[in-house]
Amino acid sequence: MTASTAPIATEKLTALEAEGIHIFREVAGEFDRPVILFSGGKDSTVLLHLAIKAFWPAPVPFSLLHVDTGHNFDEVIEFRDGLVEKHGLRLVVAHVQDWIDDGRLAERPDGTRNPLQTTPLLDTITEQKFDAVFGGGRRDEERARAKERVFSLRNSFGQWEPRRQRPELWNLYNGRHRPGEHVRVFPLSNWTELDVWSYIERENIELPSIYYAHERDVFQRDGMWLTSGPWGGPREGETVERRVVRYRTVGDGSCTGAVDSTAADVRTVIAEVQASRLTERGATRADDRLSEAAMEDRKREGYF
Known part of the structure; x- marks a missing residue:
């Protein structure tokens, strides 16, 4: 800035x-x-x-x-x-x-x-x-x-x-x-x-750790990196990889994807958001893609 x-x-x-x-x-x-x-x-x-x-x-x-x-x-x-x-x-x-x-x-x-x-x-x-x-x-x-x-x-x-x-x-x-x-x-x-992110930086607001870059086992489905959990997955043909990712939004684990990212703090997340052309829901929420x-x-x- x-x-x-x-x-x-x-x-x-x-x-x-x-x-x-x-x-x-x-x-x-x-x-x-x-x-x-x-x-x-x-x-x-x-x-x-x-x-x-x-x-x-x-x-x-x-x-x-x-x-x-x-x-x-x-x-x-x-x-x-x-x-x-x-x-x-x-x-x-x-x-x-x-x-x-x-x-x-x-x-x-x-x-x-x-x-x-x-x-x-x-x-x-x-x-x-x-x-x-x-x-x-x-x-x-x-x-x-x-x-x-x-x-x-x-x-x-x-x-x-x-x-x-x-x-x-x-x-x-x-x-x-x-x-x-x-x-x-x-x-x-x-x-x-x-x-939102600029305000989080200004007010020093704490967030869940998954909003920042971390290593996680993920698999790709419909162009998103999902993680396995009680909701199931991966399916046949989906390969688990260990990647450095973060979440732009949080929700149901079965339909909320992570993005490749090295943004480990608020300042680097802000730089990443500034460069993105997709909203967080458009990029990482499969439930919004169920229909037009x-x-x-x-x-x-x-x-x-």
């Missing part, structure tokens, strides 16, 4: 932070039972960091909700639990396995569980009576997310209806909703992947 660009970057991050804090405080004033979706990934960790700042020195007044596919990376779960303990947070975990065990869900033939998260998410929102749900979605990630509002109204079935979304002029957010409905809230909507409109379909069903 040169001297000429540093003040502009700092000013932008400060504005994005202020916007995020404003959104958290707005929700605290408008809703009764908000919750933060938290996976242990970089976006949800930045989201939690903003929430802590918004209410400091008081504790965060919201619970965290993790929809656990059972196919998570060990490093991410350890990080999640450590952060919850450090800040004295309340964590609600919806285990996809519970829905499979009692027959409400069935395993997919491909073994991927990311698309199975919708039902546990909506059931838990209903059971816990959450009326506002914070998510770490950003508009730069994917086309379906690009059209999302900061306050996204969901009907009583958790579904997104385009015609019912409200204008958001001059940072005025309308949280009005009927009984049984809820609102998804996206404080990072206007951030980019580069903004995979994320749009999941959005309408109530996933994010």
